[in-house]
Amino acid sequence: MLFALWSVLIGLLLILMALSATVLTRLPLSTAMMYLAVGVAVSPWWLGWIQVTPLSQPVLLERLTEVVVLVSLFAAGLKLGHGLKDRRWLLPLRLATVSMVITVGLIALVGWAWMDLSPGAAILLGAVIAPTDPVLASDVQVQRPTDQDQLRFALTGEGGLNDGTAFPFVMLGLGLLGLHELGEGAWRWWSVDLLWAVAAGLGIGAGLGIAVGRLVLFLRREHEEAVGLDDFLALGLIALAYGVAVLVHAYGFLAVFAAGVALRQLVQSQSPSPEESRAAVEQATALADKSLADTMAVDPKHAPEYMAQAVLGFNQQLERIGEVAVVVTIGALLWAVQWELAAAHWWFVPLLLLVIRPAAVGLGLVGTRTMPVRRRLIAWFGIRGVGSLYYLLYAINHGLPQDLAHQLAALTLAVVVTSILLHGISVTPLMMLYERRSGRRA
Numbered sequence: 001m002l003f004a005l006w007s008v009l010i011g012l013l014l015i016l017m018a019l020s021a022t023v024l025t026r027l028p029l030s031t032a033m034m035y036l037a038v039g040v041a042v043s044p045w046w047l048g049w050i051q052v053t054p055l056s057q058p059v060l061l062e063r064l065t066e067v068v069v070l071v072s073l074f075a076a077g078l079k080l081g082h083g084l085k086d087r088r089w090l091l092p093l094r095l096a097t098v099s100m101v102i103t104v105g106l107i108a109l110v111g112w113a114w115m116d117l118s119p120g121a122a123i124l125l126g127a128v129i130a131p132t133d134p135v136l137a138s139d140v141q142v143q144r145p146t147d148q149d150q151l152r153f154a155l156t157g158e159g160g161l162n163d164g165t166a167f168p169f170v171m172l173g174l175g176l177l178g179l180h181e182l183g184e185g186a187w188r189w190w191s192v193d194l195l196w197a198v199a200a201g202l203g204i205g206a207g208l209g210i211a212v213g214r215l216v217l218f219l220r221r222e223h224e225e226a227v228g229l230d231d232f233l234a235l236g237l238i239a240l241a242y243g244v245a246v247l248v249h250a251y252g253f254l255a256v257f258a259a260g261v262a263l264r265q266l267v268q269s270q271s272p273s274p275e276e277s278r279a280a281v282e283q284a285t286a287l288a289d290k291s292l293a294d295t296m297a298v299d300p301k302h303a304p305e306y307m308a309q310a311v312l313g314f315n316q317q318l319e320r321i322g323e324v325a326v327v328v329t330i331g332a333l334l335w336a337v338q339w340e341l342a343a344a345h346w347w348f349v350p351l352l353l354l355v356i357r358p359a360a361v362g363l364g365l366v367g368t369r370t371m372p373v374r375r376r377l378i379a380w381f382g383i384r385g386v387g388s389l390y391y392l393l394y395a396i397n398h399g400l401p402q403d404l405a406h407q408l409a410a411l412t413l414a415v416v417v418t419s420i421l422l423h424g425i426s427v428t429p430l431m432m433l434y435e436r437r438s439g440r441r442a
Contacts, residue, residue, distance in 0.1 A: 002049065005049065006049065009038070009042070013035070013038065013324055013328075014324075016031075016034065017031065017320060017324065020034075028424075028425045028426070028428050028429055029424060029425070029428070030136075030139065030420070030423075030424030030425075030427060030428075031323070031324075032136050032323065032327050032385075032420050032424055033420060033421060033424040033425075035323070035324055035327035035328050035331065036327055036328075036330060036331040036417065036420055036421075037331065038328050038331060039327065039328040039329060039330055039331015039332040039333075039334070040331040040332070040334060040335075041331075042328070042331075042332055043331065043332040043333075043334065043335040044335045045334070045335045050332050052329070052332060052333060052336070053333065053336035054333060054336065054337075054392065054393065054396060054405070054409045055396065055402065055405060055406075055409075056336075058393050058396045058397050059397060061329065061389075061393050062390065062393035062394055062396075062397055064325065064326060064329065065326055065386050065387075065389050065390035065393060066390055067322065068135055068319070068322035068323065068325065068326050068386055069134065069135060069163060069253065069386055069387055069390055070238055070242055070252070070253070070256050071238065071315060071318050071319050071322055072134040072135040072319050072322070072386075073134055073160055073163060073253055073256045073257040073260065074234065074237070074238050074256050074257070074259065074260040074315055075134075075260065075312060075315040075316055075319050076134045076141065076142075076156050076157075076159060076160040076257060076260065077160055077209075077256075077257045077258065077259065077260020077261040077262075077263070077264065078145075078260040078261075078263060078264050078308065078311065078312045078315065079141065079142040079143070079144065079145055079147075079156060079264075079312070080142060080145070080153065080156060080157060080160075080260075080261055080264060081142075081144075081145025081147075081264055081268065082153065083265060083268065084261075084265065088150055088153045088154070088157075089157065090368060091150065091153070091154035091157070091158075091365065091368065091370065091378075092153070092154050092155075092156070092157025092158045092160070092161055093157070093161070094364045094365055094368065095154060095157075095158040095161075095162070095361065095364055095365075095378070096157070096158050096161035096162040096165050097161075097165060097364075098363065098364040099158075099360040099361055099363070099364030099365075100130055100131070100162050100165050100166065100360075102359070102360040102363055102364060103126065103130040103356060103357065103360040104123065104126035104127055104130045104166070104169045105126065106126075106356045106359065106360065107122070107125055107126035107129055107130060107352065107356060108122040108123045108125065108126040109122070110122075110348065110351065110356075111125045111126065114345075115345055115348075118176070118177070119176055120172075120173050120174070120175070120176025120177035120178075121173065121177060121404055121408070122173075123169055123172055123173035123176060124169075124170065124173025124174065124177065124395055124408070125173075125408055125411065126169060126173075127166050127167075127169035127170040127172070127173055127391060128166075128170070128388050128391040128392050128395065128408065128412055129352065129384060129388055129411070129412060129415055130162070130166055130169070131159075131162040131163050131165075131166040131384075131387045131388065131391070132155070132158055132159045132162060132381075132382050132383055132384065132387075133159060133163075133383050133384055133385030133386055133387045133388070133419075134156075134159035134160055134163060134387070135319065135322070135323055135326065135385055135386040135387070136323065136327070136383050136385035136386065136419075136420065136423075137155060137156075137159050137381065137383040137385075138319075138323075139427045139428070139431065140152060140155050140377075140381045140383070140427060140431060141155055141156040141159065142156045145264060145278075145308075149438070150370070150374060151374045151377055151378065151434065154374075154378055155378060155381055158378075159383075160257040160260075160261075161254070161257065163253045163257075163387045164198070164201060164251045164253040164254030164257065165198065165254075166387075166391065167193075167197065167251050167253065168189070168193050168194045168197070168198070170391055170394065170395065171189060171193040172186075172189055172193070173395075174395060174398055175189060177400070177401075177404075179395075179398050179399045179400065180398065192249060196249065196250065197249060197250045197251045198250075198251060198254060199250075200245065200248055200249075200250035200251075201245050201250040201251035201252065201253070201254035201255040201258070202254050202255070202258045203258075204241060204244050204245045204248070204250060204255045204258075205241045205245065205254060205255030205256060205257065205258030205259040205260075205261075205262065206258045206259065206261070206262040207262075208237065208240055208241045208244065208255075208259055208262075209237065209241070209258065209259035209260065209261070209262030209263040209266070210262050210263075210265075210266050212233070212236075212237050212240070212259075212263075213262070213263045213266040213267070213307070214266065216233065216307060217266075217270060217303055217304060217307065220297055220298045220303045220307075221298065221300045221303055224298040227297045227298060228297070230307065230310035230311050230314060231314045233307075233310075233311055234311040234314050234315050234318075237259055237263070237311075238256050238259070241255040241256050241258075241259040242255060242256050263308065263311070264308060266304070267304040267305060267307065267308040268304075270303075270304040271301075271304045271305055278305050278309075297310075323386075326386050326389070327385075327386075327420070330389065330413070330416060330417070330420075333413065334413060334417065337409060337410050337413050337414075338406050338407075338409075338410050339410060339414075341406060341407050341410040341411070342410040342411055342413075342414040345411065348411060348414075348415075349414055349415055349418050352415060353380075353382070353418070353419070353422070357379055357380075357382040358376075358379035358380075361375065361378050361379040361382070362375065362379070365378075373434065373437065377430065377434060380423075380426070380430070381423060381427070383419050383423045384415050384416050384419040385416055385419065385420065388412050388415065388416055389412065389413075389416060392408060392409060392412045395408070396409075
């Protein structure tokens with residue numbers, strides 16, 4: 001009976017996804033808000049269909065959040081159609097490095113000075129909460145590779161990069177807590193967890209993205225082989241980039257994001273006329289003509305763009321399904337949170353969203369020519385979500401003491417839920433106003 005009830009619920013959710021895709025773009029609501037409500041409904045707070053806590057199933061929850069973040073990171077990389085020499089890359093790079101370090105530092109200072117956390121726990125809290133989320137930020141991200149908007153590009157690139165650049169600080173926090181080897185004088189952290197893991201992750205992902213893309217295009221153009229099943233190409237490249245990176249102690253998140261970016265750059269370099277190819281492939285996709293699609297897939301002129309669009313289309317569908325699963329899970333976890341721990345530090349969430357994030361963005365973008373309205377929107381849309389939950393579960397699975405785990409879980413979920421609600425309500429009116437003003441300027 002319970003399986004049948006879950007079947008009905010999942011069916012309704014999927015139908016709701018299909019019907020609300022355009023409706024919610026005009027309302028101050030987000031799909032994540034609805035999924036969160038469903039999660040609360042199936043928890044012991046109401047129906048009691050699922051009874052899970054962050055400490056009862058940490059491995060399963062970590063893997064679920066990890067897979068969803070990986071899929072989202074690959075999709076984010078594929079959307080970024082501007083070349084690496086484009087000045088638009090300056091903003092996400094500054095946000096994912098300078099602003100990330102400042103955010104972690106300010107959160108750690110607050111945790112140590114006013115929450116009585118140890119230095120290791122305070123840094124870990126900063127690393128868990130600092131990264132913005134690539135999964136729940138789809139409404140403010142680049143929608144397609146031709147998007148020229150600097151704001152959307154900055155937020156997409158930041159969400160793709162800082163889910164990896166937060167990892168060194170997670171390892172530093174765990175090391176100071178005695179749960180990870182830092183080496184004498186922290187030499188291992190500097191050399192392995194920071195320099196090697198970041199550089200190798202980016203290099204492995206970029207190399208595999210180019211290699212796999214070149215191989216597929218060669219087989220299609222020269223031999224008319226390897227046609228179809230682009231879904232498996234997307235999953236295979238994600239799994240390959242992540243697995244190789246982790247095996248050599250590099251960051252898999254950065255590798256997967258870099259693989260998506262590299263594949264998009266390869267497509268652009270291999271397309272003699274990208275705009276013409278994109279229009280032709282979109283027309284063929286709209287007609288749903290399989291024979292025409294197969295012809296496009298092996299055409300020397302259109303093959304790169306066809307491959308990219310097919311991979312991105314499947315990845316975005318998978319990302320939406322993953323968002324449903326994880327946000328429902330977040331809602332189902334709320335009953336188990338010791339909310340008195342979060343209530344004792346009720347001021348932390350507004351401090352993070354209204355002071356720490358804007359300060360970190362402002363300092364990170366010093367010297368850039370970013371328009372004031374874009375700075376303010378970048379500062380506001382520092383959306384927290386699945387990435388923060390993943391890092392929390394990663395720390396729990398590495399032996400985080402139970403009392404500290406409960407405290408960090410309460411603070412993390414308070415931030416995530418607040419972000420889902422506030423950003424979900426504000427994203428539609430703010431982005432509509434921004435686009436109208438941008439249109440008038442253009």
